Amino acid sequence: MESIAPGAGFERRSRLRAGEVLLWLAIAAAPLYVPGHLVLASQILITALFALSLDLLLGYGGMISLGHAAYFGTGAYTAGLLAQHGWSEPISGLVAAMLVAAALGFAASFVIVRLSGVALLMVTLGLGLLLFELANALADITGGSDGLQGVEIAPLLGLFGFDMVGRTGFVYAYLVALGAFALVRRIVHSPFGLSLQGYRENPARMAQIGAPMAARLRLVNTISAGLAGLAGGLLAQTTQFVGLDALGFERSAEVVIILILGGGGRLYGGLVGALVFMIGRDVLSEANPEYWYFWLGLILVLVVLFMPQGILGGGAALLVRLRGRAALGEAAR
Amino acid sequence: MIRRAAFATASVLALGLSLVGARADSPPIRIGFIVDLSGEFADYGTEILNAAKLYLAQHGGAIAGRKIEIDAKDTGGPNPEVAKRLAQELIVNDKVDLLAGFTLTPEALAVAPLATEAKKPMVIMNAATSIVTEKSPYIVRFSFTLGEIASVLAKWAAENGIKKVYTLVSDYGPGVNAEGAFKKYFTLAGGTIAGSDRSPLKGPEFAPFMQRVKDAKPDALFVFVPSGDQGVAVTKAYQDSGLAGAGIKMIATGDITDEAVIDQLGDAAVGLVTAFHYSDTHPSEANKEYVKAFQAAYGSKLRPDFMSVGGYDGMHGIYDALVRLNGNADPDQALEILRREKFESPRGPFWVDPDTRDAVNTVYIRKVERQGGRLVNTEFKAYPDTKDPDKTK
Amino acid sequence: MAVELLTLLFNGLAYGVLLFLMAIGLSVTMGMMNFVNLAHGAFAMLGGYLGISLTTRAGVPFLAALPLVFVAVGAVGAGIEVTLYRRFYRSPQLTHVLFTIGLTFMAVAGATYVWGSQIAAMRVPDWLIGQTMFLGLQVGSYRLFLLLVGGAIALALVFGLERTRFGAMVRATVDNRRMAQSLGIDVGRVFSLTFALGSGLAGLGGALAVNFLGGIQPAFPLGYLLVYFLIVVTVGGLGSTLGALAAALLLGLADAAAKFYAPVIASFAIYLVMVVLLMWRPHGILGRR
DSSP: OOSSSSHHHHHHHOOOOOOHHHHHHHHHHHHHHGGGGGGHHHHHEEEEEEEHIIIIIIIIIIIOOTTTHHHHHHHHHHHHHHTOOOOOOOOHHHHHHHHHHHHHHHHHHHTTTOOOHHHHHHHHHHHHHHHHHHHHHHHHOGGGGGGGOOOOOOBBTTOOHHHHHHHOOOOOOOHHHHHHHHHHHHHHHHHHHEEEHHHHHHHHHHHTOOOOOHHHHHHHHHHHHHHHHHHHHHHHHTOOBBBBGGHHHHHHHHHHHHHHHHHHSSHHHHHHHHHHHHHHHHHHHHHHTTHHHHHHHHHHHHHHHOOOOOHHHHHHHHEEEEHHHHHGGGGGO | OHHHHHHHHHHHHHHHHHHHOOOOOOOEEEEEEEEEOSSTHHHHHHHHEEEEEHHHHHOEEETTEEEEEEEEOOOSSSSSHHHHHHHHHHTTTTTEEEEEESSSSHEEEEEEEHHHTTOOEEESSSOOOOOGGGGGEEEOOOSHHHHHHHHHHHHHHHHTOOOOOEEEEEHHHHHHHHHHHHHHHHHTTEHHHHHHEOSSSOOOOOOHHHHHHHOOSSSSEEEEOOHHHHHHHHHHHHHHHHTTTTOOOEEETTTTTTTTTTHGGGGGGGGOEEEOOTTTOOSSSHHHHHHHHHHHHHHHOOOOOOHHHHHHHHHHHOOOOOOOTTTOHHHHHHHHHHTTTEEEEEEEEEEEEEETEEEEEEEEEEEEETTTTTEEEEEEEEEEEOOOTOOOO | OOOHHHHHHHHHHHHHHHHHHHHHHHIIIITTTTTTTTHHHHHHHHHHHHHIIIIIIOOOOOOHHHHHHHHHHHHHHHHHHTTTTGGGTTHHHHHHHHHHHHHHHHHHEEEEEEESOBBBOOOOOGSSSSSSEETTTTEEEHHHEEEEEEHHHHHHHHHHHHSHHHHHHHHHHHHOOHHHHHHTTOOHHHHHHHHHHHHHHHHHHHHHHHHHHHBBBBTGGGSHHHHHHHHHHHHHHHHHHHHHHHHHHHHHHHHHHHHHHGGGHHHHHHHHHHHHEEEEETTTTTEEE
């Protein structure tokens, strides 16, 4: 922030960096080094996408949500129900999942922009739980607690069937996640994105300088919901099953944990959080099925103790210390 | 602590036995278990896995020189997408020969298409919703269905002077199954339904429902809630609302008086009539031996319950199939044997219906009694060879 | 008709008091101290298990076990406050979330290790089982007991936190830490004691709740009740004891009314009431600000 021409600073920040390209190349190469874990890799990408959608709202916009699974689940049920009723083409199904979730997000945004702090947290939680109960009550449509079965997805582009090893699913999830990250990257570096961060830092100030924040917050909630729906739709299509847990409180809470763990307000916070949390859980529950919660909890506590800004924040601070250049403090943003 | 130590003993025993028979060069037979070992349903999965391991330890862990390995994965569920991923990894990476376990219905349903695609027999040890077996021709169920239990209880109630019943079930798949079967068979037998409520799946408060029941003045209240804290809570609510004093009996599926929780019910439960397929006091040699072995392995405080017997019998079926195939785990041949299993289980006579691949149980009507320092389900009437009554295929 | 309505009212209030007893500790730690203490359920679980162990294994009478649980869990809370929580008072609330969820995960595994994954229930004395005559009504004895204990605790807290010197010190410290310090208040000690109070109440609530809930098991602190605790505290208004009581009673009554008159919407009732109330009063029924 100490840059003399702030515009130059923003531009520098928005430039594509080598590290990012390498990261996405490394993920793309997953079939080479973890050929047996492509389903896990896809689920990590989906969770990262879900966390990214929350990041836009919470990390950049400063609006907490404890009911984000409402949009995830809406996307999942949209994609799942379409496929169950014979619309098995994946890409259009995914677009529909995103649009329906975005529409729900738009509707909810009129309630949400009026609230902040704990009330916002609890109202989003409440709306999420109401939707969960609704899905349970509409068991004839959703399958209730048994889950939605008979979800059959046609081959991608009519060519690549969803195989058991999960190759198609991985490539599909990868491409969608890459596109979503590119989109969010543009958004957060745009004037719109900057005004969101301004709102996060000082809502009163933004109102004073005349920014139409209510409309912008509605927009960001809509986009965030759409991305969450995209993630949910992806999960439904790659798993070919939708359970009530897609809408559950646990999923909402977990994505908040994942985002804070990785580092909110940073483009890759959700991705890093999803990587650490999900690989950690997989490895720990494999090694110690009854007590893995202990070790996962310990990791969270240690991260808080030693990296209060999340893993990416901690990494950035470490870089600053190593290179001794304060300007890099913003590097990871 | 006792559990762990005892379990270690059992494992060492199993290992010792298996080493005797195993040749170094034969590849092991691998069974992938998908169960809940952490989270809300940890207890269910633990009972299933413990019992399955016990069966192996008792019978020697190797067949025709091939060691039998259990590869257990935790879903921490209900978590269908994790269950499906674990099943995929078990099939593709670990090259398991069979899938087994399945505590919860949605997890079984999510995995079912994989079993079909990979042609792996999938042995259900709990997941008791009726539709499960219809979702893959490779599924064989060794547990029970709620339709079986509720239909028998309905018949018994009608035969025993109960004319008007109010039903109260948890509002989710199994609850709807239980309610549907009870109402259908109770009305068919000439009874009337005074009213039906579904209670939220979460939450301990049943008193307002009890008040509704009291107002409807039925002869009995039929209850299904999942085994665990809600079972205890609903029993207490029945007692604290004075329904017994108003002449309203409570009858239930045996989930409420599950041996894992029955002692927590206290004297509130004495006299409670339930229908179920397993009681740990079932009077047979097979059961006495089973209970003894279970407690020797896992500590005398733990009582084997219906979850455990599902795991034990499922392993029995798998083991039998492998023995008959002389250690060759060809999936289709194994499936053919599994779907025709018939043996004396600790629960009593048990067989699998070859047409539906679903469990066929003797369903017992039991009464809770105090025996020594503990509460038990004493069986007093048996309905042999009960199938899920509404199973079409 | 009147009997029916009064019975419903009584049951709703008793359930509300149960929610109050379980959530009041969180009202202290999160409401008064401004610490998003999602580990509240873990303290409640500890109280529940301690209560069970004391009454069933050590043979301590139920009524004597309750204060013991309060003191023991309070002491554990104080210990954790001094070693861990204290570092994070000035951290953003999201850090609190991550930290306390981490602690809760560890507590869940710890409880599985010590008490096993089976549910455990409380054996209460015979006079708390069954029904009692109260003001001409046949009511559940344990429910009546909860109402009395809940009322006593609410009174003690309102009096203790609003009318005593310690209460004034707590409020001063929370409102303006530096000013309180410069007035000579030992801020660290006040916070430790307040946190110990909150934890002790959580433990007591847990021990009292077990018999109503049916039992506890290690996944308890991550379950649906965590949501209920948060609802009671926020709908009541952060830091307001009376607010928490009012919110809890309101939710209990709403739940009872929905289950009795319209069971179809019973599973929605509590959440609907919460959303509507928070839309109407974002700072809670009796929230300040």
